Amino acid sequence: MGHVAFTWLLPAALSAEPDAPARRSTRDWVVDSLCFVIGFGFTVLATLDLLGSHPTLVQEWHPTQSWLVVTDAVLSGIAGIGLWWRRRFPLALGIYCVVLSTFSVAGAFTMFIALLTVAVHCRFVVLAAYVGVAVVANVIFPAVRPEGDSSPLVTVLWGVAIVVIIALWGMVIRARRELVVSLRDRAARAEAEQQLRVEQARALERNRIAREMHDVLAHRISMLSLHAGALEFRPGAPPEEIAGAAAVVRASAHQAMQDLRAVIGVLRAGPDNGDPTPEKPQPTLTALPALVEEARSAGDKVNLEVTADLPEVPAGVGRAAYRIVQEGLTNARKHAHGTIVQVRVGGACGAGLTIEVANPLPVASPGKSLPGTGLGLIGLTERATLAGGRLTHGPIDGEFRLVAHLPWPEP
Structure with a gap:
């Protein structure tokens, strides 16, 4: 539940597609402001505490000259300001912070946020190399700024543990985000495929209608046209023949209408039309x-x-x-x-x-076909x-x- 809640706090660029720039939303502004307050604010408070409130602690932590504390404060403050652009330049800010981590105390939270950003935005190979460099920086840190009676080995182990935990946390967030993107893409593809199947079904239905219309009606209409042509070209035929031809024309037209109704009824019939009447069997x-x-x-x-x-x-x-x-x-x-x-x-x-x-x-083409x-x-x-x-x-x-x-x- 913890990482899910933290994922909600991430800006849109951290919850959208990997490596895809996004416009800063209202939530982004809130989260960016929170990150800046945490990173830059901790730098200010830690520096004031080390230089003002506990001067003896400064001497205990930093037996070297106190200018290192001021340098740490200035460079950590720059890193804190850089948090505003961490999503656009995650690796550049991460490299700056990992170099800073060899001696910085005031920029601790800024470095944690930069590490999480690298883990979320960069590929695993880049993250693995970055974690390796961060481990080396943690090995260097106790030699530059020893912490009183604490063992350097303990300091290194704690630092490595924190780096690994944050890196794994970022990988989980990235994997979850990629899963969401993958599911969204699959849903979009499924919808597109469904639309394609619908269009194909429509095309097949049109072809079916055309084929059935042609097969059923062409036979009837050809006979109707044949007898109508006989009436046209033999106006002086005996009344009996004219009456017989007219009867055939009428019967053919009637049968054509019956066939047309049957075809349309078959094409309209389906499981969802609510018509319990069974389809007429095809010949x-x-x-x-x-x-x-x-x-x-x-x-x-x-x-x-x-x-x-x-x-x-x-x-x-x-x-x-x-x-x-x-x-x-x-x-x-x-x-x-x-x-x-x-x-x-x-x-x-x-x-x-x-x-x-x-x-x-x-033998020869007819005058009219x-x-x-x-x-x-x-x-x-x-x-x-x-x-x-x-x-x-x-x-x-x-x-x-x-x-x-x-x-x-x-x-």
């Missing part, structure tokens, strides 16, 4: 035949070949595979409408799952990679092929 490969039938009803020519047991495919792999086929059909509808799309899904447990979507390359972001294939590649597989795409032998290989681990 897996078991919904693949329905996806193909929907594309056929919209006028696409799709051949589906399945050689895998779709219900046995893991849910995560099945969702990625479903999105890959959905995006492949959407791209074929956009860029090669009217061609036959081959969809092949095969594989087995332990051997992996293979998805292939292929369509002939268009459906707009696209160009990010669908990038998103599919990311999905396949996150699922632990790989995806390739590009023209091969007059066809555009989208091939994905996904893992199908054994249970």
Whole structure:
């Protein structure tokens, strides 16, 4: 408790980061004034006592000439004044005081404060060297100013003990301060890392929203745009065909709105939203035949070949595979409408799952093509990679092929 209380009395420079200059606060002014009063005041009182109140004691302590007492008083007074700058120049003041300690009595408390300042502000190597020099100064002191009947060995031992105790005290204060600074830095780093994780989570959530929006809505909107284009370019078609196309447009728009609500509901759902309604399951490969039938009803020519047991495919792999086929059909509808799309899904447990979507390359670019972001294939590649597989795409032998290989681990 003693060193904790004394630590509170230290100025801000002694309780802040090591070797970092600090602006003198109100507490610093109080502590600096206290140190000055203790150091300089003891010098004045000791000098007056030695020269005035107890002249016989002067002769007993100092058999040499009394001018040494006056010299001690002057030099100790300078050291006491220097206490005002001990935090800025701790080592310089410490060296001055350790030289002074070879003969000074009046500057004892000033030297103690300077030693504590060196212990708090300087590195251990510097402090160890300083303590060694202080021990040597204590050995010299009894020879310069013997203390009556006291044994020089006792004087040296007491002096060394005091030096070591103050040095250890300063090391404890410095270690405690560095611990506080380290904890503060760790807290700051933890907060910064938390902010970074929050930003990363936000970025991942944005990517998730974009990916889900693209995967769910691009398929519906492409069919809607296709039938709306048919109505635009065939205004003289029979009423039955126009009515059928309009019905498909209406149904596709309605389904797109339903899908949009479902996606937003999934993205908003979470453990803290207070909604007890479970999330709508995302489609897996078991919904693949329905996806193909929907594309056929919209006028696409799709051949589906399945050689895998779709219900046995893991849910995560099945969702990625479903999105890959959905995006492949959407791209074929956009860029090669009217061609036959081959969809092949095969594989087995332990051997992996293979998805292939292929369509002939268009002979000529259409006059108007459906707009696209160009990010669908990038998103599919990311999905396949996150699922632990790989995806390739590009023209091969007059066809555009989208091939994905996904893992199908054994249970």
